[in-house]
Amino acid sequence: MAKAKTQYVCVQCGGVSPKWQGQCPHCQAWNSLTETSVQSANPRFATWAAQTTTVQNLSEVEAQEVPRTSSGLSELDRVLGGGIVAGAVVLIGGDPGIGKSTLLLQAIAQIGLDRKALYVSGEESAQQIALRASRLAVNPVGVRLLAEIRLESILNTLQQELPNVAVIDSIQTLYSDQISSAPGSVSQVRECAAQLTRIAKQTGMTILLVGHVTKDGSIAGPRVLEHIVDTVLYFEGDNHSSYRMIRAIKNRFGAANELGVFAMTDKGLKGVSNPSAIFLSSYRDDVAGSCVLVTQEGSRPLLVEIQALVDDAHGFAPKRLCVGLEQNRLSMLLAVLHRHAGVACFDQDVFLNAVGGVKIMEPAADLAVILAMQSSHRNWPLPQKMVVFGEVGLSGEVRPVTRGQERLKEALKLGFEKAIIPKANLPRNLEEFSGMQIIGVDLLQEAVDYCR
Structure with missing residues (x-):
């Protein structure tokens, strides 16, 4: 043979x-x-290719708003850009046990109340899913259930049932008869995702795919999987915390980097309408090394407490550790703090933490990080009820950030009375912020001098 x-x-x-x-x-x-x-060529995409449309001028195409359907979970709708789009393929990844299956079961139960819904499980039996639905106290009457991992059987069921929304849990457990490799391999994942995307585009049904993640946090399988689908969502959270965050990395029908916050309860996931209160829950006045940042996650401004601890180094090399912040940016900010503010930390251990488990990647956190570090180093508590945001350059200048007024409005709504921001972000109409003292700075030294 x-x-x-x-x-x-x-x-x-x-x-x-x-x-x-x-x-x-x-x-x-x-x-x-x-x-x-290596597989021989076969005509499995011939039908799809035969149904492609003819070439036309872009000016002749009529642009229409994409109709959306609510998933029943407001935070999930926010991340999706307003709701579920017909014909879209959504990929949701996250660590094991983070709550992906719980989230989608709650969503599919809500959708099944007035639309056709199908839940395909490749990891759990029908009895296990029924037990979870009972524990979550959801109404499963309108949800059709299929426990299957063979792709051809799933495609036949989708063509017969023609649901409006289908959940595939998970894409790494499926296998196709066309491929001889084991489920979860590169070729199997790519083939199954391509076939499911094809039927979604042909019929207009929405397909929600669950994806496993690797040890470095990326979705397992070929990178092309994230290119095939329309939306990529990452489900994040600390196993020791009851809060979960879902973030849009890619979205063809809405804004990327949108953030939704859920609280894990005994009845499943509940949306958190005011996540800033979570990230400020442990904030205390008159504590050195603590600074409140106004960050922007998609269209939502969030207030997050930045904690810094600067202490004498007792080893050969000082330690630098970031939790929830960008590690590579810390060395640059320490050099800027030394050169332009006169605070030397070359013989100090520096630890940074973003409270609440949120991950902050935007450069608007620079000014808050620097003020928190100099506050801890000199043991000077920052002024009470003060928020900070701004990007800091290598020459010590404080650069403007996007959506400055929205950040200030969120801080004012939560009762903050002072703000240090880039001068270019000063609002034109100060009457809207009558209850807040706003200080605009051009240089880092001005912000440090104000906090003394």
């Missing part, structure tokens, strides 16, 4: 190599080649 032909495919770029190598010759990624079987 002839030996099956194999090739090695890069999970990052999809490049093909005839033999295994430690580094992908196409994208230079290390240890990214996986072995897959």
Whole structure:
């Protein structure tokens, strides 16, 4: 019997190599080649190709608003851009046990009250899902259930049932008869995702895919999986905390980097309408090393407490640790703090933390991080009821950030009385912020001098 032909495919770029190598010759990624079987060409996409439309001028295409349907969960609708879009394919990834299946079961139960809904489970039996639905106290009357991992059977069921919304839990457990490799391999995940996307576009049904994640937090399988789908959502959270955050990394029908916040209860996930109160729950007055930042997550401004601890180093090399903030930016901010504010931390251990488990990646956190570090280093508590935001450059200038007035309005609504912001972000109409003292600064030294 002839030996099956194999090739090695890069999970990052999809490049093909005839033999295994430690580094992908196409994208230079290390240890990214996986072995897959070479399949002969077959006409499984012939029907889809035959139904493609003719070429037309872009000016002749009529632009229409995309109709949306509520998922029944306001925070999920916010991240999706306003609701579920017909024909969209959504990929939701997250750590094991974070609550992906719970979230989608609650959503599909709400959708099934007035629309056709199908839940396909490849990881749990029908009895296990029924037990979860009973524990969550959801109404499962309108939800159709299928426990299957064979792709061809799932496609036949989708064509027969024609649901408005279908959940596939999860994409890594499915396998196709066309591919001889095991479920979860690069070729299986790519083939199953392509076939499900095809039927979603043909019929107009919305498909929600659950994806496993690797140890570095990215969705398992080929990188092309995130390119195939319309929306990529990441479900984040600390297992020791009851709060979960869902973030949009890619969204063809809405804004990326949108954030939704849920609280995990004994009855499932509940949306949090005012997440700023969570991230400020442990904020105390007159504490050195604490500064409140107004960050922007998509269209939502959030107030987050930034904590810094600067202490004498007792080892050979001072420690630098960030939790929830960008690690590589800390060294740059320490150098700026030394050069332009005269605060030397070369012999100090520096620890930073964003309270509440939120991850902040925008540069608008620079000014709050620097003020928190100098406050801890000199043991000077910052003024009470004060918020800070602004990007800091290498020459010590404080640069403006986007949506400055929305950030100030959120802080004013929560009772803050002072704000240090970039001078370019000063509002034109100060009467809207009559209850707040707003200080605009051009240089880092001005912000540090004010906090003394």
